[in-house]
Amino acid sequence: MTDHRRIRVLWPDHLALARGKYLPPHLAERGTRHAMAVFALGYDRDMTPAPGAKMLEGFPDMECTIDMSTVRDGWEEGVGVVVGDLERGGIPIPFAPRNVLKEAVAAWEALGYTPQVGIEFEAFVMQPDGEGGWAPYDCPGSFVYGTGPLNDPAGIVEAIHDVSDAVGFRLESANAEFDAAQFEFTLRYDDALAAADEAFLFKTMARDVAFEMGHLLTFLPRPLMDRGGSGLHVNLSLLDADGNNALLDPDGTDGLSDLARQCIAGQIQHLSAMSAICAPTVNSSKRLRPGQLAGYWKNWGHDHRCTTVRVNPERDASTRLENRMPDGSATIHLAVASVLTAARLGAEAGLQCPNPETGDGLDEVCTEEHVPDSLGEALEALAADDVFADAIGRAFVDQFTAIKEVELARYMEAVGDEASARDLVTDWETSWYLPYL
Numbered sequence: 001m002t003d004h005r006r007i008r009v010l011w012p013d014h015l016a017l018a019r020g021k022y023l024p025p026h027l028a029e030r031g032t033r034h035a036m037a038v039f040a041l042g043y044d045r046d047m048t049p050a051p052g053a054k055m056l057e058g059f060p061d062m063e064c065t066i067d068m069s070t071v072r073d074g075w076e077e078g079v080g081v082v083v084g085d086l087e088r089g090g091i092p093i094p095f096a097p098r099n100v101l102k103e104a105v106a107a108w109e110a111l112g113y114t115p116q117v118g119i120e121f122e123a124f125v126m127q128p129d130g131e132g133g134w135a136p137y138d139c140p141g142s143f144v145y146g147t148g149p150l151n152d153p154a155g156i157v158e159a160i161h162d163v164s165d166a167v168g169f170r171l172e173s174a175n176a177e178f179d180a181a182q183f184e185f186t187l188r189y190d191d192a193l194a195a196a197d198e199a200f201l202f203k204t205m206a207r208d209v210a211f212e213m214g215h216l217l218t219f220l221p222r223p224l225m226d227r228g229g230s231g232l233h234v235n236l237s238l239l240d241a242d243g244n245n246a247l248l249d250p251d252g253t254d255g256l257s258d259l260a261r262q263c264i265a266g267q268i269q270h271l272s273a274m275s276a277i278c279a280p281t282v283n284s285s286k287r288l289r290p291g292q293l294a295g296y297w298k299n300w301g302h303d304h305r306c307t308t309v310r311v312n313p314e315r316d317a318s319t320r321l322e323n324r325m326p327d328g329s330a331t332i333h334l335a336v337a338s339v340l341t342a343a344r345l346g347a348e349a350g351l352q353c354p355n356p357e358t359g360d361g362l363d364e365v366c367t368e369e370h371v372p373d374s375l376g377e378a379l380e381a382l383a384a385d386d387v388f389a390d391a392i393g394r395a396f397v398d399q400f401t402a403i404k405e406v407e408l409a410r411y412m413e414a415v416g417d418e419a420s421a422r423d424l425v426t427d428w429e430t431s432w433y434l435p436y437l
Helices: 036-040 098-108 156-167 193-214 259-271 272-279 332-349 376-383 386-392 392-416 427-432
Strands: 005-013 018-021 032-035 059-065 079-083 085-088 114-128 134-136 171-176 181-189 216-218 232-239 300-304 309-311 321-323
Touching: 005 098, 005 193, 005 332, 018 193, 032 036, 036 232, 036 392, 079 193, 085 098, 098 114, 098 193, 098 332, 098 386, 114 193, 114 332, 156 171, 156 193, 181 193, 193 216, 193 332, 232 259, 232 332, 259 300, 259 309, 259 321, 259 332, 272 332, 272 386, 272 392, 300 332, 321 427, 332 386, 376 386, 376 392, 386 392, 392 427
Parallel strands: 005 079, 300 309
Antiparallel strands: 005 018, 032 059, 059 085, 114 134, 114 181, 114 216, 114 232, 171 181, 232 321, 309 321
């Protein structure tokens, strides 16, 4: 570890924000403290007495502890960065996203498996519109799978890639996505917690770098209705006790093990409840629609990008289950925990996997079942799925739901109802979400 003039301690919250403090190195080892009532906050800084947040109990402290051996070089000159853990009196905060993911990993480890995860981001670059707001990045020569200055005239993606290399983020690829001003970033897989931590730090870094260059990198699911949406794809594989990929069965007709099929079935069965956590804003439902390659249908397929759970074509150590429903407004640790939890429930229950999708996934699908069409419906689905809610953690679900219900109420006060604003990005969304996501 390089000597640092200060340490930037960060941790993920329920709103997909990277909260934390700068600490002098000689004090960093003791960690820091924050008011637990952070978990009562919405994006507007208004507070809700959410369960566990202790807003009505004097705003007491929680501790953020760090492992100094995990401090790494950050992207600010001379500043180290580390992801902290939240606890109170030595007991982990049960609704803190990193702790939720730790519990989801531990549940798989108790079954004898090590979950591994790879994260893919999609995001739009925005530029100042001259009126105090943001407009799409001007890159008229952009094309899907594009690289170079025609796709990125200001070199924003190149700068993000350079910083990734400098600080050791394992960025496997970066390219222009389908729509102009949209880009994709793919990170190398790792054990689930390590992968989520790295993705969390990468996202924070990428937004910082773009902003220093005068632009906004937004992971908002659909900031522009005349273009497609942006996802946060979670790729899951499982290692057995011998370090082999447990999703494989060379004797199976498609090379997938029974465990793989059960994991697919679990994700499909609990997809509606998952959507409240993995697509947790009113803007999310503007991405989750038929024909958007975004995880709308309760289906899966072999190398089929129009399904929600896509199985890659290789049958080797890289075999994985890619859930394409989550979006960048989700807290990364919570999205990963949701995928792990739903997959585990499928395995523990021995769920029967439906047949793979054979339709084109655009105009023709083999199911009529899909994710909820609004945040309100998604929250209702989470409340109704006791098995999933108990498995991912009832304390987390209660805290998260309380905040999101207030967020939804604020939106409906502004626009009337979710359905009336389904086909536009409202001024409320731009002011509420865009600066933060």
